[in-house]
Structures are given as C-alpha cells and as structure tokens.
Amino acid sequence: MTTQDTTSSVPNKRGSSALQMGPRKKASSSDPLVSHGRHFGRTVFALCNYPSLLTNGVLRLEQIEDIPLEDFPAEERREHRVFEQLLESYPGLLERLKDGSEEEILHVGELIGKGAAGARGDDTKTLKSAILDWISPKGEAIRPPLHRNSKIDRGFNHDLTGSLLCPAGLDWNDPQTKEKLRSGEMLVCGDQWPIFLYAHHAYDPEDPWCGLLRSRLLVYAYKHVFTSPSSVDREPKATRSGNARLHGMNSVTIASLAYIATQVRFALSSSSVFSRTDTTTDSETFYHSLLDLLEDPEEYKEIDELLTWWNRQVFPTSSAAKRPISANSALSKIRQKRMALKQASNPVSS
DNA sequence: GCCTGCGCTCATATTTTAAC
DNA sequence: GTTAAAATATGAGCGCAGGC
Numbered sequence: 425m426t427t428q429d430t431t432s433s434v435p436n437k438r439g440s441s442a443l444q445m446g447p448r449k450k451a452s453s454s455d456p457l458v459s460h461g462r463h464f465g466r467t468v469f470a471l472c473n474y475p476s477l478l479t480n481g482v483l484r485l486e487q488i489e490d491i492p493l494e495d496f497p498a499e500e501r502r503e504h505r506v507f508e509q510l511l512e513s514y515p516g517l518l519e520r521l522k523d524g525s526e527e528e529i530l531h532v533g534e535l536i537g538k539g540a541a542g543a544r545g546d547d548t549k550t551l552k553s554a555i556l557d558w559i560s561p562k563g564e565a566i567r568p569p570l571h572r573n574s575k576i577d578r579g580f581n582h583d584l585t586g587s588l589l590c591p592a593g594l595d596w597n598d599p600q601t602k603e604k605l606r607s608g609e610m611l612v613c614g615d616q617w618p619i620f621l622y623a624h625h626a627y628d629p630e631d632p633w634c635g636l637l638r639s640r641l642l643v644y645a646y647k648h649v650f651t652s653p654s655s656v657d658r659e660p661k662a663t664r665s666g667n668a669r670l671h672g673m674n675s676v677t678i679a680s681l682a683y684i685a686t687q688v689r690f691a692l693s694s695s696s697v698f699s700r701t702d703t704t705t706d707s708e709t710f711y712h713s714l715l716d717l718l719e720d721p722e723e724y725k726e727i728d729e730l731l732t733w734w735n736r737q738v739f740p741t742s743s744a745a746k747r748p749i750s751a752n753s754a755l756s757k758i759r760q761k762r763m764a765l766k767q768a769s770n771p772v773s774s
Numbered sequence: 775g776c777c778t779g780c781g782c783t784c785a786t787a788t789t790t791t792a793a794c
Numbered sequence: 795g796t797t798a799a800a801a802t803a804t805g806a807g808c809g810c811a812g813g814c
C-alpha cells in the first residue's frame with residue numbers, strides 16, 4: 425500500500441479511493457468527531473483530505489520505527505505533524521485507528537472532514553456578507569455598491585476589493601498595474617500576499633514583517649469566527665458561547681491565522697465557489713505559504729511577538745495574552761509528543 | 775422561578791457548480 | 795449525463811439576559 429496525496433481532492437471524488445471497499449458507514453453529523461473536525465479544521469489544518477491523512481499517518485507510524493521522520497520529504501513531515509496533533513487533541517483516537525480496519529480509518533477521516541468542511545462552509549457564507557460592513561468607508565456606502573449575495577463585482581473588478589487584494593509591492597493606483605490585474609494579464613499566485621494582510625494596508629519592503637498579519641480586517645474576521653459575530657466592533661451581545669469558548673480555545677493558533685487570512689482573501693475575491701484546487705483563487709497555495717512562514721523555526725522571535733499581539737486582540741483576559749508563547753517550546757513539545765507516540769505504537773520495542 | 779427574546783452554533787435538505 | 799463538493803436556505807436547539 426502506498427501513501428496517498430492528502431492535499432489532492434481526487435481520491436475523495438466519487439468515492440474512487442483505492443482504499444474504499446464495500447458498503448461504507450454513513451457519516452453522522454452528531455458524532456463528536458464531526459464537532460472536533462469543525463474546530464480542528466479551523467485551528468490546526470484546514471485544507472486536506474482527512475481520510476488520506478489518517479491512512480498515511482497510521483502507515484507512517486510503522487515506517488518511522490525504521491526511518492527517522494526527519495528523512496521524509498517536507499510535505500510528509502508536515503502531514504505527520506498534523507496527524508500527531510490530531511491524535512493529541514482527541515483522546516483514544518490512536519487506539520481506535522490502530523485497532524480499526526481500513527474502513528474504520530476512512531470513516532473517522534470522513535467524520536473529521538465533514539466537520540472541517542461544514543465549518544469552512546459556514547464561515548465562507550457568513551464572512552461573504554459581513555466583510556462588506558468592515559471594508560465600507562466609515563459612514564459611507566461602498567461606491568459602486570457591492571452585492572451581499574453575489575461576488576461577481578468583487579476581486580479586481582472593484583476598486584475597493586481590488587486595492588485590498590493587490591499584491592504587496594505593487595501599486596494599485598498605477599493605471600497600468602490595475603488594468604493588468606483586471607484583465608488577467610498579470611496573474612496573482614497564492615504566494616503573492618495581498619496588501620490587506622498588513623496593518624493599515626502598508627507594506628515596507630525593507631522590513632517585510634512590519635505590520636504583517638496585523639490588519640484590522642483580519643482581527644474583525646477572526647473575532648467573527650472565533651469569539652462571535654457580535655464581538656467584532658462593539659460590546660459582545662452573545663448569549664450563546666462562541667466557537668472559541670465551545671471548544672475551550674483561549675489562545676490564537678498559527679493555523680487559525682492562516683485560515684482566517686484565506687477566508688478573508690476568498691471573501692474579497694470574485695470567486696463564488698471555494699475550492700482548494702481552484703487555480704484562479706489558489707487558496708491552497710496561499711494557506712500553505714502562510715503556514716510555511718509561521719512554522720519556520722528561524723522566525724520564532726517575530727512569530728512569538730505576533731501571537732502575543734493576537735492574543736491581546738482576541739483573548740485579552742486569558743493568560744496567553746499576558747505571557748508570550750514560545751514557538752520554540754511549541755516545537756519541542758511536538759518532538760516530545762512524537763517520541764511518546766512512537767513508544768505507544770510499538771510498546772514491545774520500548 | 776418561569777417565560778420570552780436574542781444571538782449564536784450546528785444539522786439537514788436543496789440547489790448550484792465543476793470535474794469526469 | 796453523472797457524480798461529488800460547495801453554497802445556500804432553513805430551522806432546531808442551546809444558553810444567557812431581562813421582564814414579570
């Protein structure tokens with residue numbers, strides 16, 4: 425059996441995975457794994473094929489008894505880190521996967537994937553409308569108006585959304601640049617970060633970290649999804665727990681920042697359908713490019729500062745807002761967990 | 775204490791879109 | 795044309811606040 429590409433949507437389509445055999449259990453929405461999948465997708469890893477992630481993860485647990493994880497390709501190392509975080513976040517899952525059949529592993533993956541996709545769909549839907557309130561000039565209407573239910577006028581088709589999506593380093597006010605972006609002559613890839621990621625929408629080529637991921641728009645979107653829609657720009661009115669409280673979340677995660685940035689980028693775009701593999705929106709490349717930076721150990725100082733800043737914005741009363749979280753200590757925690765998992769998967773050899 | 779309204783999450787059914 | 799994924803519409807139900 426070979427590992428599957430968890431980033432590809434192909435194995436999931438039409439149930440054509442080679443591993444898919446016989447009658448399958450129906451994914452029940454009331455299963456706790458679905459609820460867990462909702463939060464896991466938002467905060468740990470959003471864009472992947474979960475059945476393949478689990479299948480590959482279980483296989484790799486056996487392989488890393490002989491081959492150190494460091495010898496695997498970068499993509500597989502990241503995938504395995506996600507797999508380990510999933511095991512850590514859901515007690516009893518490792519045993520369930522180890523003892524379960526291939527069908528059971530796929531079923532668990534489908535439940536988690538169903539939750540992650542459901543949450544993503546909910547967030548896409550609500551942000552589509554809410555984002556117009558946040559980008560409107562204070563006290564004024566957007567001119568020409570943008571529709572709440574249709575995105576056809578957004579993206580580079582509109583001055584406001586175009587100026588926010590314009591890649592940092594390019595000048596939206598330059599008529600030639602604007603025209604090239606509008607006509608599609610200049611294609612924007614996922615790793616060309618838009619200016620809305622930066623505080624006050626200002627990019628400093630001499631200091632690329634300056635203001636990165638600290639824009640008001642991102643904070644609004646983050647609060648909308650994680651604390652509550654009413655907590656965005658006024659005193660919270662919520663009488664029901666928001667997503668963060670529901671899932672015991674009291675600090676910002678790296679992946680949740682990348683997730684929100686991806687959602688905002690999609691909400692500003694003219695694309696009507698969120699698709700990981702869509703080459704026009706290129707959401708998957710964008711999401712991964714942010715994760716690449718935020719998981720880079722060499723950038724831990726800036727990342728520490730960024731996470732502390734975010735915790736103050738979103739969870740001002742939590743201890744995480746007062747005490748910086750060390751990215752390095754997070755990495756060492758992952759390594760410690762990996763050792764523990766290795767021992768658990770092979771108790772005889774330990 | 776009970777009732778009601780509100781803001782919210784989540785589930786389900788249906789429709790739309792896109793890949794094959 | 796078939797199928798799966800995503801978007802959308804709708805409603806159930808939770809939990810808190812405020813009025814009685």
